[in-house]
Amino acid sequence: MKLVNRIITFILVVALLFTGMGTTVQGVLDKVKLGLDLQGGFEVLYEVETLDDSEVTQQILTDTTNALNNRVNQFGVSEPSIEVEGENRIRVQLAGLDDQSSARELLSSTAELTFRDVNDKVLLDGNDLKEGGANATFHAKNNQPIVTLTLKDANKFAEVTGEISARPDGENLLVVWLDFEEGVDSYAAEALKPNPKFASAASVGEVINSTDVEISGSFTVEETKSLASVLNAGALPVKLTEIFSTSVGAQFGEDALNSTVLAGVVGVLAIFVFMLLYYRLPGFISVITLSVFAYLVLVVFNGINAVLTLPGIAAIVLGIGMAVDANILTAERIREELRIGHTVKEAYKLGSKQSLSAIIDAQLTTLLAAIVLFYFGTSSVKGFATTLSISVVLSFVTAVWGSRMLLGLLVNSGYFNNPAWFGVARSKQHKPEEEVSTLDLTTKFDRFNFVENRKKFYTFSFIILLLGSVILGIFRLNLGIDFVSGTRVDITADKAITQEEMIQYLDEIGHPNEDVIISGEKQNIAMVRYAEDFTQQETLNIKAQIKKDFGEEPNVSTVSPVVGKELVKNAIYALSIAAIGIVIYVAFRFEWRMGVGAIASLLHDIFFIVAIFSFLRLEVDITFVAAVLTIVGYSINDTIVTFDRIRENINRHEKITTKEELASIVNKSLRQTMGRSVNTVLTVIIVVIALIALGAPSIQNFSIALLIGLVTGMYSSICIAAQIWYSLKVREMKKNDGTVVKKEKKQWGSDEPVV
DSSP states (O other): OHHHHHHHHHHHHHHHHHHHHHHHHHHHHHHOEEOHHHHOEEEEEEEEEETTSOOOOHHHHHHHHHHHHHHHHTTTOSSOEEEEETTTEEEEEEETOSOHHHHHHHHHOOEEEEEEOTTOOEEEEGGGEEEEEEEEEEOTTTOOEEEEEEESOHHHHHHHHHHHHTSOTTTOEEEEEEEEOTTOOOHHHHHTTTOTTEEEEEEOOSOOOOSEEEEOSSOOHHHHHHHHHHHHHOOOSEEEEEEEEEEEOHHHHHHHHHHHHHHHHHHHHHHHHHHHHHHSHHHHHHHHHHHHHHHHHHHHHHHTTOEEOHHHHHHHHHHHHHHHHHHHHHHHHHHHHHHTTOOHHHHHHHHHHHHHHHHHHHHHHHHHHHHHHHHHOOHHHHHHHHHHHHHHHHHHIIIIIIHHHHHHHHHTTTSOOSGGGGTOOGGGOOOGGGOOOGGGOOOTTTTOOTTTTHHHHHHHHHHHHHHHHHHHHHHOOEEOHHHHOEEEEEEEOSSOOOHHHHHHHHHHTTOOOOOEEEESTTSOEEEEEESSOOOHHHHHHHHHHHHHHHSSOOEEEEEOHHHHHHHHHHHHHHHHHHHHHHHHHHHHHSOHHHHHHHHHHHHHHHHHHHHHHHHHTOEEOHHHHHHHHHHHHHHHHHHHHHHHHHHHHHHTSSOOOOHHHHHHHHHHHHHHHHHHHHHHHHHHHHHHHHHHHHSOGGGHHHHHHHHHHHHHHHHHIIIIIHHHHHHHHHHHHHHTTTOOOOOOOBOTTOOOBOO
């Protein structure tokens, strides 16, 4: 009865999980906040300068943020993001905004309201205006567009009008002035030309004891709306200079979301099929826990009020690949224990325990890379790092604790005692009395002698590095505007376009450029790069012209030289600090020689990716850094699993006295982990290929970098990292009379001492 109860418990747990997810998943999806790259919108990074050249204080930044919030509220944007960055910058993100041109103008325009006499003496100013007191309306008699103002204090206005009305004719004028920021060609300022300071003037013949004032002139409806919005927002206490901006059309965002979600679904379903066919029962459990994992990621995402971007979706999909890795590690160890003659229950217990160390080490190193990426990354990359961090934590909860709980219920029920449920035929099992260890098991890779061929691997990698250096010297990197500054314009047409057609069009509209790349499934997207960073007015003009000609507003991104240099510096810092952190961690958990091998393989992988991108002339942007750091995490995963197995197998020997014996252990360890490495990388490659084939164009290069890195990462962990460690270890043996020195250190979840 107890055995049957375990099956019933399993069914109830799974039923409750999927019932809970099925009834709430739509609500969870509806609450997910999409970034501007998925729903369109506008993002700008301002550098803040005081009007009197004094130091920018925290209070000034706070006041400016509040003023910008007031201006954004004029557009009714739901949950805008306005954040202070560093000591003198403010980043504004307005996702889902249709009227991006007006928003850009409103954010940085300065319009200070004053009431003056004919001698230019200020009598009232914007502080006397009631909050939200400006309204665009129509004159009661002639129906002309006007702006009405509501003042705070009727008595104060009565004093002012009383003083003005007592003056002789010609001097009894009350003048409304609007000081617009120089260089901003706003609707209201345009209407007030040639004197943008003078709005209207009225003769005052009597005391006006009222809070109502009206501004009339040759306004259009749009101009009065713009003027009212600026007045309600208040004057900015500082000067704002754009150093980075990007805008995404709504259609761009919708297309990107649909294609990337489709790619993710296809990739994940392919992983499910692979796990079911190859790992049988553990594969079935992984399908359940991976589904729970994906659901929990979105729940936590909503809980921390995060914004989902395109790189974030990629991080979720890749997080699923990492969760698969934990399942594969456990399933492979269970298979090994079954093959040496253990029962299913024994194999489950031993395999789960022995795989825990490698899983924890692999997850922690990836988390380290994500933290570094978050600290040094910009807005979209921070989103990627946040999602990756969430994925790492939740994959451990679901793929380790959840999978083991569910699999334990089935294994301990006694109904799955046949090794075939785990993909192991009885004919491949050794009998318990044979006392076979995992070192004695045969693998599909027994014909490979990795250690003996290490010099060939070194030579091959050296040639690759040499060729890569030559390629970089000739072609150099095709740096995007993120790193070299400038302006990028993405134009979408309703039909296929050619490079020649787009070059001719750009020349006709007064923005000539031959740096044009055509992409998209229908060859209807043109990416144009300009070396100079457009001014605000130039950006508004080109967006308006392209929208008029193509029917859809283009995506325009502008990066100043200051931001470009900082991105390069931060990218180098991120990679350097991640590498140092990994060395320290590996040295602590294993030994310093393994840390050296790990970093050598990582540098090998990074350089290989850089060389390929240089040769293929693929654009290197900020998401490329995210891809490289992701590869750092995956590559170190492979390396740690390999080192973990080497360490475990060496510990089985009382004493190792010859380099041949050490080579044999290293070879067997690499062969044992090779299957896991291939399967793990294969599952992630499935997802990456889906992203390349079906995903949005904006993450194509990101996906290509991952594909290259995954393949080179598997190669380097086996053929570079392990071989460097072996070479260094042989030198140590020579110094210690041919003996491998052991040091006591505990494995995660084990009482066994390790090398």
